[in-house]
Amino acid sequence: MKDFAGKIAVITGGGTGMGRELARQLVAEGCNVAMCDVSADAMAETKRLCEVEKLPQGLRVTTHIADVSIEDQLKRFRDEIAEQQATDKIHLLFNNAGIGGGGSMFTNTREQWEKTFNICWGGVYLGVRTFLPMLMKADEAHIVNTSSVNGFWASVGLGVSHTAYSAAKFAVKGFTEALMNDLKLNAPHIKCSVVMPGHIGTSIVSNSRKIQSGTESELLSPNELLSARQRLKGMGMDTAMMSDDDIQKIALDRARSFRDEAPTTAAQAAKIILDGVKAERWRILVGDDAQKLDERVRQTPEQAYTPEFYQSFVAEVGWRLG
Numbered sequence: 402m403k404d405f406a407g408k409i410a411v412i413t414g415g416g417t418g419m420g421r422e423l424a425r426q427l428v429a430e431g432c433n434v435a436m437c438d439v440s441a442d443a444m445a446e447t448k449r450l451c452e453v454e455k456l457p458q459g460l461r462v463t464t465h466i467a468d469v470s471i472e473d474q475l476k477r478f479r480d481e482i483a484e485q486q487a488t489d490k491i492h493l494l495f496n497n498a499g500i501g502g503g504g505s506m507f508t509n510t511r512e513q514w515e516k517t518f519n520i521c522w523g524g525v526y527l528g529v530r531t532f533l534p535m536l537m538k539a540d541e542a543h544i545v546n547t548s549s550v551n552g553f554w555a556s557v558g559l560g561v562s563h564t565a566y567s568a569a570k571f572a573v574k575g576f577t578e579a580l581m582n583d584l585k586l587n588a589p590h591i592k593c594s595v596v597m598p599g600h601i602g603t604s605i606v607s608n609s610r611k612i613q614s615g616t617e618s619e620l621l622s623p624n625e626l627l628s629a630r631q632r633l634k635g636m637g638m639d640t641a642m643m644s645d646d647d648i649q650k651i652a653l654d655r656a657r658s659f660r661d662e663a664p665t666t667a668a669q670a671a672k673i674i675l676d677g678v679k680a681e682r683w684r685i686l687v688g689d690d691a692q693k694l695d696e697r698v699r700q701t702p703e704q705a706y707t708p709e710f711y712q713s714f715v716a717e718v719g720w721r722l723g
Contacts, residue, residue, distance in 0.1 A: 402492070402543050402592075403679055406431035409491045411482065413469050413528055414498030416443025418603030419547070422671035423495055424462070425451055432493070433460055435482045437467035437475075439612065461486055469498045469524030470516070475531045483535075490538035493678070495545045496528040499569075502613040505562035508631060513613055514565045520612075521569030526576065536591050543678050544580070544593040548573040550691050552597055554698050558715075559708055561632055581683055594674075594683050599691035600720060601670045602663030621649055664690055664719065690718040 402408070410427050414420040415436025421443075424434045428451040438444045444464035451462050463485045467478040483489060499521045503514035525546045536542040551557070552574035555567035577595035584591045614622060621629060629648050630640045640648065665688040677685035686692050697705070697714060704710045714720070 410493035412436040412495040421447040422667045437465045470519035496525040503565035517565040522572040542591040599688035
């Protein structure tokens with residue numbers, strides 16, 4: 402697929418971050434876009450940004466509320482697309498929606514763990530299941546599944562548990578790699594790619610907390626304050642003398658710096674992804690940090706989870722996650 406003009410793209414998680422930037426760049430190339438998210442306000446802003454430059458006549462940008470972990474909501478999203486985009490086919494499917502959280506089998510609840518896993522992995526699986534018939538009807542199509550560097554390296558540092566997100570992203574990577582051959586055998590006009598971003602400047606930290614806690618408030622709950630203290634302690638910080646206000650400020654600063662101080666912006670990430678689709682690359686690493694981490698894990702897999710590996714990598718790329 403060398404260009405996107407006149408095509409129809411479906412984007413999950415289109416309200417913020419990479420989903421928003423994918424929508425903006427696709428629309429700029431003359432592609433119709435249908436996006437879903439759990440936030441109507443966030444999608445409205447994405448649509449507004451898409452329409453800042455007057456849309457070409459007939460180009461459609463539609464927004465749809467859907468939780469990608471719930472199949473009935475994805476099916477409703479599909480049916481709304483058929484009606485509002487006046488189509489029985491789509492050309493591009495970006496399974497982009499994702500959240501963090503539920504990192505520990507011990508200190509997080511089962512509900513938190515499964516919410517992260519069901520959105521990050523289930524959303525990809527159900528997305529492909531739901532939209533495959535519409536992709537089949539296109540003359541050419543491409544599925545783009547967002548994994549992560551945590552799809553080949555299950556850590557963000559030895560002081561922090563990271564099981565739910567990593568398990569989901571490993572599943573997305575393995576599924577997409579296996580899907581390539583399934584498509585070659587049964588639907589050769591459909592290609593697929595697995596996207597593995599490093600640290601991208603998005604609002605995933607703050608958005609994930611809000612989705613996990615079911616609130617729009619920026620203030621941490623008592624349980625979230627306790628979890629934040631445990632996280633900081635795991636990173637080697639002494640929190641005994643810190644007040645709840647101190648912990649709250651650190652959490653807000655972390656979410657802001659994750660978004661604003663990342664080595665790769667969401668807009669840069671979207672361009673890398675779209676260029677990868679045009680080049681029919683099945684494996685799309687996003688960011689220099691992703692490239693370097695991939696090389697390091699391949700070179701010394703037995704050392705990948707040692708303190709020395711993490712510390713030297715952080716020193717090289719300047720990661721400040723935690």
